[in-house]
Amino acid sequence: RNIGSDIMGTMTNILLFSYLAGGLPMLLLYLKNANTLTYSISMNWSLEIARAITGGIGIVLTIPITIALMQLWYQWEGGHQQ
Numbered sequence: 001r002n003i004g005s006d007i008m009g010t011m012t013n014i015l016l017f018s019y020l021a022g023g024l025p026m027l028l029l030y031l032k033n034a035n036t037l038t039y040s041i042s043m044n045w046s047l048e049i050a051r052a053i054t055g056g057i058g059i060v061l062t063i064p065i066t067i068a069l070m071q072l073w074y075q076w077e078g079g080h081q082q
Helices: 002-022 024-032 037-081
Strands: none
Touching: 002 024, 002 037, 024 037
16 A cells, blocks of 8 residues: 555656657647647647546556455455465
8 A cells, every 4th residue: 555655646747747748749730830829738738637637547546446456366365275
């Protein structure tokens, strides 16, 4: 559980910044096509932030689900060995 909580924040931050960095080329294309900066950011980075939030929710849910499954597996394996 401690390892999961340590990893969760780091993975969520990396996910957010990788999505934002991946959106930079598209942002430059919007700006090159004479769109305003506010329009380009709202059209491009809003999608990237939504992807990062969805991925962050997935990361946050993965850790407790994994812990619960491992507890079930450990109890199931312990019952068969006796």
